[in-house]
Amino acid sequence: NQRSRLPPGPPSLPLLGSVVWLTNSPSEIEPLLWRLVERHGPVVALRAGPRLSVFVADRRLAHAALVESGAALADRPPLTSAALLGESDNTVTRAGYGPVWRLLRRNLVAETLHPSRVKLFAPARAWARRVLAEKLGEPGPGAAPAAPRVVETFHYAMFCLLVLMCFGERLDEPAVRAIAAAQRELLVYLAKNMPVFALFPAAVTKHLLRSRLDKLRELKRRVKELLLPLINARRENKKLGGESKKETMFEHSYVDTLLDIRLHEDGDRPLTDDEIIIQCSEFLDAGTDTTSTELEWIMAELVKNPSIQEKLYNEIKATIDDDKEEVSEEDLHKMPYLKAVILEGLRKHPPAHFVLPHKAAEDMEIGGYLIPKGTTVNFMVAQMSRDEREWKNPMEFSPERFLPGGDGEGVDVTGTKAIRMMPFGVGRRICAGLGIAMLHLEYFVANMVREFEWQEVAGDEVDFAEKNEFTVVMKKPLRPRLVPRRPQSTSTH
Numbered sequence: 327n328q329r330s331r332l333p334p335g336p337p338s339l340p341l342l343g344s345v346v347w348l349t350n351s352p353s354e355i356e357p358l359l360w361r362l363v364e365r366h367g368p369v370v371a372l373r374a375g376p377r378l379s380v381f382v383a384d385r386r387l388a389h390a391a392l393v394e395s396g397a398a399l400a401d402r403p404p405l406t407s408a409a410l411l412g413e414s415d416n417t418v419t420r421a422g423y424g425p426v427w428r429l430l431r432r433n434l435v436a437e438t439l440h441p442s443r444v445k446l447f448a449p450a451r452a453w454a455r456r457v458l459a460e461k462l463g464e465p466g467p468g469a470a471p472a473a474p475r476v477v478e479t480f481h482y483a484m485f486c487l488l489v490l491m492c493f494g495e496r497l498d499e500p501a502v503r504a505i506a507a508a509q510r511e512l513l514v515y516l517a518k519n520m521p522v523f524a525l526f527p528a529a530v531t532k533h534l535l536r537s538r539l540d541k542l543r544e545l546k547r548r549v550k551e552l553l554l555p556l557i558n559a560r561r562e563n564k565k566l567g568g569e570s571k572k573e574t575m576f577e578h579s580y581v582d583t584l585l586d587i588r589l590h591e592d593g594d595r596p597l598t599d600d601e602i603i604i605q606c607s608e609f610l611d612a613g614t615d616t617t618s619t620e621l622e623w624i625m626a627e628l629v630k631n632p633s634i635q636e637k638l639y640n641e642i643k644a645t646i647d648d649d650k651e652e653v654s655e656e657d658l659h660k661m662p663y664l665k666a667v668i669l670e671g672l673r674k675h676p677p678a679h680f681v682l683p684h685k686a687a688e689d690m691e692i693g694g695y696l697i698p699k700g701t702t703v704n705f706m707v708a709q710m711s712r713d714e715r716e717w718k719n720p721m722e723f724s725p726e727r728f729l730p731g732g733d734g735e736g737v738d739v740t741g742t743k744a745i746r747m748m749p750f751g752v753g754r755r756i757c758a759g760l761g762i763a764m765l766h767l768e769y770f771v772a773n774m775v776r777e778f779e780w781q782e783v784a785g786d787e788v789d790f791a792e793k794n795e796f797t798v799v800m801k802k803p804l805r806p807r808l809v810p811r812r813p814q815s816t817s818t819h
């Protein structure tokens with residue numbers, strides 16, 4: 327009886343099984359999962375000792391599990407490192423499905439990321455755009471024409487923007503870079519060590535891996551040293567009010583909303599400094615790699631497909647007067663081809679090939695298989711949007727498919743009614759930043775195409791090979807030639 331059967335997968339070899347699974351993030355085992363899905367069908371399981379991880383590759387089953395089953399998969403497995411350090415992992419991304427998650431998520435989505443607030447961040451976007459244009463326009467080293475690794479510049483500009491939204495302050499380059507570097511080091515160390523931390527029971531790990539845990543504490547302390555003064559500056563700013571505010575201070579910030587939170591479940595207390603810091607770190611991390619990776623893939627496609635770039639440029643020119651400084655948020659709504667380009671980028675190159683891990687709150691069923699309570703469940707995002715049975719020539723970059731008459735016409739990335747592609751996840755745990763992610767992608771792509779013609783460089787051709795980092799990045803970074811289309815304005819102030 328299939329109803330009580332667990333999903334198929336490789337035999338659980340007590341040691342080997344756990345090594346394969348625990349030393350790899352889902353992205354690293356992607357080829358293995360593709361083979362398993364080919365052999366066993368769209369629901370497969372990997373076992374690591376007592377732990378069961380299930381992967382779902384079918385869009386209809388994903389809809390049934392994440393949308394039709396309500397909150398069945400709205401929980402997350404706990405974060406091993408947080409438990410080891412005796413910390414809370416209560417952030418929007420990691421918190422279990424409960425009142426604290428609901429409060430934190432509502433705070434983020436209904437305050438900082440609310441469309442009305444996002445509109446007020448227009449000067450922040452303009453600043454990041456100028457930073458980006460200035461850095462992209464800088465001549466490269468030596469006499470050769472500029473061929474920068476553009477992804478690093480995208481990353482820096484996105485980080486500037488999110489730092490400003492988070493702390494409400496326009497920091498100078500060394501300050502932004504110091505935060506980016508400290509966050510990066512912490513992330514890399516965590517990613518490297520998390521599989522090892524999960525190998526043994528907590529008591530053993532605490533003893534055996536004490537030096538690694540000390541290093542982790544040290545990296546966290548460094549992040550704290552950089553972020554706490556910015557948080558305290560917002561505290562001061564709140565007290566001082568309007569007139570005496572510092573000039574570089576912005577009116578709104580994510581930190582302002584975090585300072586106002588009261589945890590009703592926990593004696594109606596405010597968040598501690600450490601709790602505010604992890605929310606800020608998460609905010610910066612969640613929106614930087616994802617967006618900058620996607621920008622690189624989209625620009626790579628526009629370099630490889632000059633006729634698509636030309637069509638987009640023509641749409642931009644037809645929509646915006648030449649003397650306007652930028653393509654603004656309002657202008658973006660008038661550009662259906664731009665939207666199609668972004669959707670096609672997210673379909674063919676989703677920056678995350680998997681969502682974050684979900685946890686089954688109770689025994690449930692997916693595709694006729696039993697998913698026992700506590701199982702980790704993930705979804706194969708890239709598999710769904712590259713499926714030949716669902717998309718015409720899926721490996722072809724064709725924005726037209728999202729225009730009337732195309733096979734992607736009317737696709738809704740929230741997947742509420744049905745899933746065609748799910749680059750942001752779907753259901754209760756859908757990306758909290760979906761709205762600004764789409765806005766940032768449209769805004770930066772439109773402005774970059776308006777400022778520069780993006781050309782392929784002979785000897786540095788575009789190569790679509792993939793590499794897993796925190797997101798799936800270009801193995802050979804994009805290095806185009808950028809030819810200014812308009813007189814440059816170089817001031818970043």
Ligand code: HEM
Nearest residue numbers: 418419612613616617681682749750751755757758759763
């Ligand atoms: C192209 C850009 C982005 C992509 C492709 C993306 C994708 C995703 C994905 C796949 C998830 C996991 C969904 C799941 O577990 O089912 C997620 C979660 C999340 N994202 Fe994004 N994201 C992007 C940008 C952003 C931005 C700009 C922010 C905010 C500044 C953000 C904040 C979050 C948060 C807070 C969560 C956790 C949601 C929860 O667990 O309730 N993301 N995102």
